[in-house]
Amino acid sequence: MTDFFNGITPIKYEGLDASSDLAFRHYNPDEIVMGKRMADHLRFAVAYWHSFAWPGGDPFGGQTFERPWFGDTIDLAKLKADVAFEMFDILGAPFFCFHDADVRPEGADFAENTRNLEEIVDYFAQKMESSKTRLLWGTANLFSHRRFMSGAATNPDPEVFAWSAATVKTCMDATHKLGGENYVLWGGREGYETLLNTDLTREAEQAGAFLSMVVDYKHKIGFKGAILIEPKPQEPSKHQYDYDVATVYGFLKRFGLENEVKVNIEQGHAILAGHSFEHELALAASLGIFGSIDMNRNDYQSGWDTDQFPDNVPEMARAYYEVLKAGGFTTGGTNFDAKLRRQSLDPEDLIAAHVGAMDVCARALKAAAALLEDGALEEARKARYAGWDAPENRAMLTSDLATIEARVRSQGINPAPRSGRQERLENLWNRFV
Ligand code: XUL
Ligand code: CO
Numbered sequence: 107m108t109d110f111f112n113g114i115t116p117i118k119y120e121g122l123d124a125s126s127d128l129a130f131r132h133y134n135p136d137e138i139v140m141g142k143r144m145a146d147h148l149r150f151a152v153a154y155w156h157s158f159a160w161p162g163g164d165p166f167g168g169q170t171f172e173r174p175w176f177g178d179t180i181d182l183a184k185l186k187a188d189v190a191f192e193m194f195d196i197l198g199a200p201f202f203c204f205h206d207a208d209v210r211p212e213g214a215d216f217a218e219n220t221r222n223l224e225e226i227v228d229y230f231a232q233k234m235e236s237s238k239t240r241l242l243w244g245t246a247n248l249f250s251h252r253r254f255m256s257g258a259a260t261n262p263d264p265e266v267f268a269w270s271a272a273t274v275k276t277c278m279d280a281t282h283k284l285g286g287e288n289y290v291l292w293g294g295r296e297g298y299e300t301l302l303n304t305d306l307t308r309e310a311e312q313a314g315a316f317l318s319m320v321v322d323y324k325h326k327i328g329f330k331g332a333i334l335i336e337p338k339p340q341e342p343s344k345h346q347y348d349y350d351v352a353t354v355y356g357f358l359k360r361f362g363l364e365n366e367v368k369v370n371i372e373q374g375h376a377i378l379a380g381h382s383f384e385h386e387l388a389l390a391a392s393l394g395i396f397g398s399i400d401m402n403r404n405d406y407q408s409g410w411d412t413d414q415f416p417d418n419v420p421e422m423a424r425a426y427y428e429v430l431k432a433g434g435f436t437t438g439g440t441n442f443d444a445k446l447r448r449q450s451l452d453p454e455d456l457i458a459a460h461v462g463a464m465d466v467c468a469r470a471l472k473a474a475a476a477l478l479e480d481g482a483l484e485e486a487r488k489a490r491y492a493g494w495d496a497p498e499n500r501a502m503l504t505s506d507l508a509t510i511e512a513r514v515r516s517q518g519i520n521p522a523p524r525s526g527r528q529e530r531l532e533n534l535w536n537r538f539v
Contacts, residue, residue: 110174110189111453116196117461127458133468135198139475140430147430148467149439151201151242152194153400155208156413156445157456158186163448170448178211183226187233194239197460201242203290203441206277207250216269220276227280234284242288242439243334243370243398244281246273249294249342259316260296260309260347267312274320282329287437288398289329290370291320292336297343313347314361321366332437334370334397337386339379341411350379351386355393368397372443373425374404374411384424391432398438399425401467415444415463420539422470423477430471430478440467470539477538486531 120129135145162170169176175186187209194202209230210222234240248258248270256262258270274291281289296313298304317335324333335358337348348354351369358364369390376386390396401422405412416422429435442463446455477483493499502510513519 108174108185108188108192111192111196111457114196114454114457116198117457128454128461130461130468131465132472133464139472140479142434144468144471145200147434147471148464149201149242149435150197150199150464150467151203151439151441152190152197152199152460153441153443154190154202154204155247156443157193158190159208160445162446162451171451180211180222180225183209183211183222184229187226187229191233191237191239193456193460194237196457197464199239199460201240201287201439201441203241203243203245203443205245205247206273206280207247212251216272219273223276223280227283230284241281241284241286242441243290243331244277244284244286245290245292246270246277247294248273249292254295257295257297257309258293259313260293261312262305267316271316271319274316275323278320278323278327278329281331282327286331287439288331288334288370289320289324290334290336290398291317292338292370293346293348294342296348297340297346299344310347310357310360314357314363317363317367318361321363332397333367334438335367336370336372336375336400337379338372338375338411341378350376350381351389351393351395355395358395364393364395368395368438370398370400370438370441371396372400372402373416374402374413375400377404377406378409378411382424383421384428387425387428387432391428396429396432396438398435399429399440400443401425401440401463402442402444413443413445414447415442415459416466417462419466419470419473420536422466423473423539426467426471427474427477430474473539477535480538482534483531486527486534490526 114128117128117130119134120131122131124131133144135143137144139147161168161176175182175189190202206223210219210226213219213222248254253266253269257266259267261267278289320333335348335354337350337354338346339349340346351371354369355364358367371383371386371390373383376383387396401416402413403416403418404410405414442460444459444463446459
C-alpha cells in the first residue's frame with residue numbers, strides 16, 4: 107500500500123441521504139436497470155493519462171500537481187501503477203484505459219521503449235491478478251513526442267510511418283496480453299496545418315494502408331476485441347482527418363474496413379465538430395459502427411478540448427438513451443477521458459471527481475431507461491413514419507420518378523402538413539430527467 111490516498115476507504119452506495127461527498131448517491135452497481143446490472147450497463151473506465159500522468163499545465167504555466175511518481179524511471183512508473191490500482195479499488199472501477207507513454211518511462215530508442223512497456227505490462231498483469239479492474243482499451247500515444255509533429259501514419263517521412271506502425275504493434279501486443287476489450291486509435295496528429303505543404307491524396311492512402319495493417323494484425327494475433335477510431339475535428343491539428351462519425355465512416359468504406367472498425371465517440375469532440383453527442387451516437391448506431399464512449403465535456407465558452415468530468419445530467423441522458431436504443435455496450439464502455447482542474451491538487455479531488463462523474467452517469471442512465479421503458483417517445487416517433495408501413499408507399503423506394511408521377515396524378519395526392527410536436531416531446535422528455 108502507498109500512503110497517497112491517506113486511508114480513503116472503498117466508496118459505497120449510500121443513496122440520496124449520504125452525508126459525505128465520497129459516497130455514491132445514484133451509482134448502485136448491482137441495481138437492475140432494464141434487466142441488467144447498472145455496472146454492466148455503464149462499464150466505467152478510468153483514464154490513466156489524465157489521472158496519473160498529467161502535471162496540471164496549461165498554455166500559460168506548467169506543473170501544478172506534485173505527485174511522488176513523477177519522473178522517468180521504471181521504479182516511479184511502478185509506484186504510479188501502485189497508486190492507480192489503489193484508486194481503481196477505492197472507486198470499484200471495473201475498467202481502465204492507457205496509452206504506452208502514460209505507463210512506461212520514455213526510452214532512448216524504440217528497443218528501450220518496448221522493453222519498458224513490456225516490463226510495466228508484466229507489472230500490470232501481476233496487479234490484475236488480485237484486482238477486479240480489467241482493461242477496457244489500450245492505445246499508442248502517437249502525438250506527444252516531437253517525432254510525431256507532422257503526423258504518425260500520415261507523416262511525409264516514411265521513417266515516422268515505420269516507427270508508428272512498430273509502436274502500434276507493441277501496444278496491440280500489450281493490450282492483448284492484458285485481456286483488453288478494445289484497441290483505440292485517436293489520430294492526434296493525423297491532419298494538417300496548411301495545404302501549402304500537404305498532399306491530401308498521399309496522406310489518406312497512408313492512413314488507409316496503416317489501418318488495414320492494424321486490422322490484419324488483430325486477426326493474426328487472435329485479438330477478439332474491437333478496433334475503434336476516435337473522431338475529433340481539430341486540436342491539435344487545424345484539420346483532423348477523423349473529423350466526425352460520418353467522415354470516419356466514409357474513410358472506412360473507402361478502404362473496405364466498415365465491418366472491421368468501429369468508433370469511440372467523445373462528448374467533447376462531438377461538440378467541437380458542431381454536432382450533439384447524441385447525434386454522433388445515433389449516427390454510429392445507424393451505420394453499425396457504434397463501439398464505446400469517452401464521457402468528458404468541454405467548456406461551452408472556451409471552444410477547445412478542456413476534458414472536464416461530466417456534470418450535465420439532461421445532456422447525458424440523451425446520450426445514454428441512444429446507447430440503450432443501440433442495445434447497450436458490447437465490448438465498449440464509459441471512459442472518463444477527463445482531468446482535474448489544475449487547482450484541484452488533493453488526492454481527494456481525484457476520487458471525488460470520479461465519484462461525481464459515476465453518479466451523474468448513473469442518474470442519466472436511469473432517466474434514459476425510464477423513458478425507453480415508458481415507450482411514449484418511441485411510439486410518437488413510430489407514428490410519425492407510419493405512412494411508410496403501407497406497401498404501396500414502401501414500393502416507391504424501389505420505383506422510378508415517372509411511375510410516381512403517374513401515381514400522384516391518378517390518386518390526386520396532395521399532402522397535408524402535420525405537426526412535428528417538438529415541444530410536446532420536449533415536455534415528455536423533461537418529465538423523466
Ligand atoms: C484527445 C483524446 C485522447 C484519446 C486517446 O482529445 O481524446 O486522449 O481518447 O488517445
Ligand atoms: Co478521448
